[in-house]
Amino acid sequence: MHSTNTRRLKERRLGRSRAARFTALALAMFAFQAAEASGEKAFLEGIHRHITLASTVADNGDLNPYAVIVAPVSAGKIHKGDVLVDNFNKVSNLQGTGTTIVDYNPATKKTSLFAELPQHLAQCPGGVGLTTAMTMLQSGWVIVGSTPSTDGTTRTKGNGGLIVLDANGQLATVWTGTNINGPWGNIAQIDHGSNATLFVSMSGFDVPSPWVRDPVTRYPVTVKKATVLRLELSIPEGKPPVITSQTVIAHGFAQRANVDAFLVGPTGLALGPDQTLYVSDGVGNQIVAISDAVTRTNSAGTGRLVTKEGLLRRPLALVLAPNGHLLVCNALNGQVVEIDPLSGKQLCAQWVDADQAQSPPGNGDLFGIAMTPDGKGFYYVEDDMNTLVEAR
């Protein structure tokens, strides 16, 4: 694993933001400790309503919603606070073929199509199949991962790429390269406007067909090649962001094909106030921590174990709640799990999808998660119903 930095640029940026970041860290730590001392209840214990907001099916019939993000600014077709959701499947339900992003406006309660990409982009190896990796920058650019397939399985998986769209949903550029293969998990980021840092998990390296089986377990073979990539972006005024450096800050995570879920690998990323990046390791059924994720120049391997198993059932997308706890979507049931990342304690879980058409209820239904702007709830998607839901 290697790092390709433009060191001077990064050092200048770090120098400018370090004081502010440490102040934020200290405040967050104080707030967190105060909450612990006062015996404040878990964030999920204050969640009582689950309101279906809209269908996430796109105009062309795309379905299987993955990423959920909240727009940080108004730009182009997007209003600040809008919820963007992408789809991984096309209408025939082939995985890795979804090409659309829908925009739900909480103020008007209307949904519109934000972007529809061509199925095959010459710039994106293998085509387009939009994943849980999506973010919107303050400059208005939307960056979304593609892990494409033509037959709905990893048998025909392409390397994919990170697709950059302008605020009107028009294609600006595609990032590919040796470090980019199967951008998969929800993106964590630091955004300063003219520059930004993104963290993306890559779960596609050498994942074979789901019918290539481990001779002992009879499950699809496990390949320990998934990575977490940090991208430093420069965002010139009025121009698409440019990658100024990229660093693999973690590697060696397990990944493997799955007929129903396409692939299983590191899927959730959340950046703590102390620059620790938390990663959900789906195959390992655990959450790990990558220390100094913002500044480190090498790989931390698979990081430090935060918590394993217990309430976790193949953890997917991650988000940091206002109390400093992690909220994690389970893949294998309809629960969101709350974890104190500092102690590693799993506090509780809540059923947010209890569809008994699956076993266990909600199995395979959850993917993306994002906090509401007021911090009082979170958005999530239900794959079984193709809907966007708000919990608060």
Next chain:
Amino acid sequence: MPQETQPGQATNNAPSSLEEFVGRLRRSNYLLGDVWGLRPWLSKYGMTLSILETSEVLGNVSGGVQRGFAYDGLTQGVLQLDTQRAFQLYGGTFNVSALQIHGNNLSAQNLYTFQTASGIEADRATRLWELWYQQKFLQEDRLDVKVGQQSLDQEFMVSQNAGLFINTMFGWPMLPSADLPGGGPAYPLSAPGIRVRVRPVNPLNILLGVFNGSPVVNNTVDPQQRNSSGTSFPLNGGALAIAELQYSYPAVGGMVYGNGSQPLGRTYRLGFWYDTERFADQEYDNTGLSLANPKSPGIPATHCGDYAIYAVADQMIWRDPKDEDGDRAINFFVRAMGSPEEDRNIIDMSMNAGFTFHEPIMHRDDDSCGVGMGYAKVGGHAAGLDRDTAFYTGAFHPVQSGETYVEATYQYQLTAWCQLQPDFQYVFNPGAGIANPNAPGQRVKNEAVVGLRMNILF
């Protein structure tokens, strides 16, 4: 370093090779994929289209009034419109469905059973099935109302695990099939009405419905032929009122603490229906004589109304802790319905029970198998008429009692759009002990039925 490229022309979307085409076919949910652009076109207007073909060959290799095999098939088409996607009205669904029923009816030809061997057996027809509009209300969708032509077997008295089986009575139960006018508003029939669903707290649903008392205008002939196109929309006569309380665990919002042991999901239902139509007595005429009495004018006495109560339980009983996908599990279900009105009911009690096993063969992730049974008990007056008939005619006319069947089946998921399902059923005391018209002096002997069903989603 990353490679940056500029926007370019999209390439076309056609499969580049036979292998790619076959690969898509293998994984697509539908045999016809996007139906040459029809599905995306419908989606633009918030519509979805499903077409399911069920074809099967069933035959009795022992027992029955004759032996043999019969093919029957059903094509179901369902078109739904989501009003939010169509015109930004949240919570509305418009549904229209149609049936094309083809082939022959083994149960009517060979088996003479109450509990017919296949849930798709019906008179050959092309008919409208359901036509309704549903609207959600209140925050968290705690109330929804459905108005229009409805088939009650889609929502009421349902056991979600029993749906695996082929015998009719794992769907719409035996008691209403035998006792309600026209067999009740259930496949292939339906009736106009209104259904309200309330969810006061997340684990509880209350379903209340009022429908036309009969799915056809006139019940004096075969109801499926009386309303052969499904478009008569009967509003005459009485009313069928039905209420069902449903409890499910887990429910949305439920908290989980501790070491993460996974709960075994369950749903329990308790229901009651009342039909205000007039019901014929099963033994006596309007003068108080037995209908078998030669002096009887043959006009049955009638009674006002009929009702029954029922309960359904679906319970997961085991989940394989070694299965990494978490869905290898065994479920149990039981459903029972009874009515004390034995004077007007041919069947006054029916029940089903069974076990289903999802992924019985490790790594066959989408296969299921099951063993189930059904029992139907003939009402006291219907049995009394048998006794009277034997008395007055002196002929062999056995008294009907009860009929029991067992079924074992395996559903093999060939592709996402195709299932193959071998099936075995054995019927004890067919027709509850009915005489065999082809073998004077004998009842219809116990029947072994074998068959193969195929489901294809187009």
